[in-house]
Amino acid sequence: MKIRFKLNGTAMQVDCAADRRVIDLLRENLGLTGAKESCAAGECGACTILVDGESKLSCLMLAAQLEGREITTVEGLASEDRLHPLQEAFVEKGAVQCGFCTPGAVLASLDLLKRNPSPTRAQIREGLSGNLCRCTGYHKIVDAVEEAAKTMQSRERP
Amino acid sequence: MKQVLLPRTLDELWDSLEADPNTAVYAGGTDLLVNLRAGRINTNKLVCLERIEEIRGVRDAGAEAFIGAATTHTNLLESPLVRSEFPVLAKALRVLASPAIRNMGTIGGNIVNASPAGDTLPPLYVLDAEVEITSRKETKRMPVADFLVGPGQVRLRADEIVKGVWIRKAPEFNVHHFEKVGLRKSQACAVASLAALLRVSKDGNIESARLAWGSVGPTVVRSAKVEEALVGRELGIEKLSEVAALVERTVSPIDDVRASAQYRRIVAGRLLLRLAESGHKK
């Protein structure tokens, strides 16, 4: 079936099986391998994408559900010459180790900061609590989100 | 390849349901797609309810509120009405799965999935919620406790869907309490949970009580005996401990990979003790 949606700001139309999982559509058909598959059952958060700005799990969505939506994957966050403040903070604060959970954690953080621009560390932990990380112990991911929140707020202020 | 339909109205939905009775209906997909992958469901047609506006959102209807079945947990958590009128539900939603699952999963899904561990169910029981069931022909209301029959079993025909839940406001209760015991703080399936509504007098006496436990029986456990045992007593450790023993005898948990029946039984009773800290003691 033909499905129309916006992917990282670009309008697209794809022709694929209606019941194709969104994670497969992104990774195999569209070559966007930033979203990772790790459990395929909604337990780990590695496949997190944004759908109309909300974090969702692309392993538990079917292609047909993308119709008319705006999708953001980790590939769509940085502008031409500049990382998104969250990406910048993940790099600077040491929140990245093996990196397999990183795209999902960055996108979950973006959803959190949109709803709560200046979260406490406890609120950051809660916002990230669906994104399993086996390398960092989360401490530096929390540092990074805290830092990004500050940067994003200061950039928004005139 | 399976057909996937996304009706935008209930009328469109009826057409898609009647065409093939062997259709799987879902909203958030957080349970159905997991079951599909595991081979526990076999179907060639999926109908997704996420775009039917008539069954989304929270509506204030005076003495009651209506929550559309396809309202996500996140929408509910962000609803001022839910937060002010139904704190017991909001407390359960806050610890339901993870943020992304809350962005996808719906209250209707949590009800129809009928897991003994469904986090919204004990709050809906103590709120005496009613499920609104609708088909092309009729619409009816049924107490949530009647609707849920057993694990994964509900009173719902193939031509019907749950349209939403009706919850009566209950301003007489000044304690809204929910606690889930899981194996971690997030992404945790309930090993036992307790929802409680209490009216506690200024001098610390329990004037009325509604209590419901999750994960300690085939469906949510509510017990008139337990509630009666608390009413008229002082809200304190001593009385709560006494009733905890009664709770242990009332619940009927099972052993599974997460916890033993013995632990569930004990902890179901002990969860009562936390009520002593609900801020309404003398």
Place this chain on the structure above:
Amino acid sequence: MGAAVPRADAYTKVTGEEKFAADYYSPDMLWAGVKRAAVPHALIKGILTDEACMLPGVITILTHRDIRGSNRQGVIRKDQPVLADKKVRHCGDGVALVLAEDSETLRRALDLIRVDLEPLPGVFDLEEALNQGAPLVHEDNSCGNVLLEAHIQTGDGPNAFEHCDAVIEGCFETPWQEHAYLETEVGWAREEGDGRVVITASTQTPFRDRVEVAEAIGLDLERVRVIAPYPGGAFGGKDGITVQTLLALAALNANGRPVKMWWNREESFVAGTKRHPTRLYYRLGAKRDGTLHALAARLYFDTGPYDHLGGVVMTLALEHAAGAYRIPHALLDAWCVYTNNPIGGAFRAFGVTQVTAAMEQMMDMLAARLDMDPLELRLKNALTRGEKTCIGVTLTGSTGLVDCLERIKQHPLWTERGAWKAAAGPFKKRGVGIAALMHAAGYGTVVPDYANAKVELTPEGRILIYCGVVDMGQGNASTNAQIAGSILNQNMDSIELVLPDTDRTLPSGSASASRCTYTFGNALIGAAENLKKQILQKAADLLMAPSTDDLALVPGKVFNRATGAEIPLTRLARLMAESERTAVSHFRAPVAKDRLNIADELRLHGLGHAVISYGAHLAAIEVDGITGAVEVVSYLSATDCGRVLNPQLYEQQIHGAICQGLGFALFEDFQVDRGSVKTPDLATYIMPTALDMPDMESLPVELHEPTGPFGLKGVGEIATNGPTPAVANAVADACGIRLFRLPMTPQRVLLALQGQESQ
């Protein structure tokens, strides 16, 4: 050096650009998958593939009959078939390999394969495996179900207990721990036009894999190339073969099309290796003043049906069984046994986690018996440089246990613990526990722990480092850039890394054993220094300087301090021959030189290490009296891992290891019933989320290690060992209970509390 520099790989990982082994796809690719036994022990009567073969989209189905090589793999003992032949020995054994056009066809074909199995009685308990008449996992093994056993006696052995004033006993059980890396086992392979098979896999051991693949399926070594991108987590679970051999076999039957194999989470849980379960019997004796006098320990390790690295794990555990304490008399016995359970293998800290959990609880139990402060008891017995460990290894390197303990002793979390505990809220009990740690790095004696580094000045004037050791997330690749950049005095943006590739980089051993930066770093220092000499010499020639004395290598150029003349590296590089532009160096790690009174077999398995890191941990916890849940409120560690080259990477290693350790202590309960996994996925195998972890403070105790690159020692594993005993001791401190089984789940804690009440 010493600055907190962001990692070289962070940028591509945070944008999604980094290509992991899981990220390979192409339009002409095939999918490969394995039919697994699903029963723990059985004879194979037949493998019926006809129906599956008929399925449109199935390319071929292979069994052991299609393997021309040894069909055996294993790091030490080659006892694991690629595809099972006569019998299956655990539920995860592979029986048939399917190649299909797409993943859905693959799944259906696997369902259609019927394996005719005649069940055999199984053996599932690590002590019962030793019984006379127990079912044999390997009929051809000369010592029944024993893979390796060891007996070490020092001093007067068990007779010394007679002279102890206090004797403590305990039996500790630790379960499997699943690595649960986010990237499950995955790879991509293709047979090239010249007949070579190129395997791109998520692995810690590309060079060893190459040999294993070639032998197992009967290919010339030259025909196998292994490329190792950054793995999405590994932690020991990718130390050895996972998908590699199967992929190579598939690629040889794919008509040149690329093949992908990606185990899903459930398959990873069933077929992948895990931390060995153990049963550990301890007896510890001391004098009245707390001086340790005698230790007896019987250690049992369940390796499942295959060695993998079981014997080596057991041996490292044995070396650490007594902790970093002075104990003059000991009797240590250990057995690593075969069972029909899942496969035990390497997991970060490699057996030391289990014995430290036991020994460090014994120390607290002893302190309680003697009414001593547990920290003072440890300080009193802590080994210092020049002393011998319990089994007789002389500590020749930097030895910072006392320093680590002193840092904990002075910290407010320790000094003010009384007030903190007293402030617990309703239904809460608070406790503070500590643990002292040591962890040896490298392969130990006999098996050479070496690395070969190569550095190149590219014709474009950039620096290329050929990394021989995989970076599975520890950041050693970044540290390589830091080391070479520092010696060659070049900016990070002019340094590039070639990741491990058996064609391009040089063999340098595995990414394991806290050795990566230590061993490869030392080799890299040599290579970088050689290259520096070569660059300066060439510059001197071109600048007609009498010697290199006045020349300085600075970012992007060589500068003559005497004349002010300079030559950019871009120009210099073009004028250098390839042999001048590249430099290599070899390094072999030192091992313990003591003549230990141990069996040769233990030496072969690595016993006797020379480079050892130390640590002390503190956990402040709160037990909920209603549910039994244990919350870790604060966590403090002090670590002597030599000089810290990059504090950010140092903290990453400590934090991550603590998180895995806390998972092991409190959450991770890999359950197996008669060989069958009862926690098959991430919904039932519970790991800590961000909400379950505390903020962590990680103090470096920077003693200089003379043999280490820039004074460094390994830090990858040690912190895994602290959380279990620190938390267990804290729980005992909070409410007087001690659980001898892990993890300390709310259920176990609450039932223990209730048992205590009823007594």
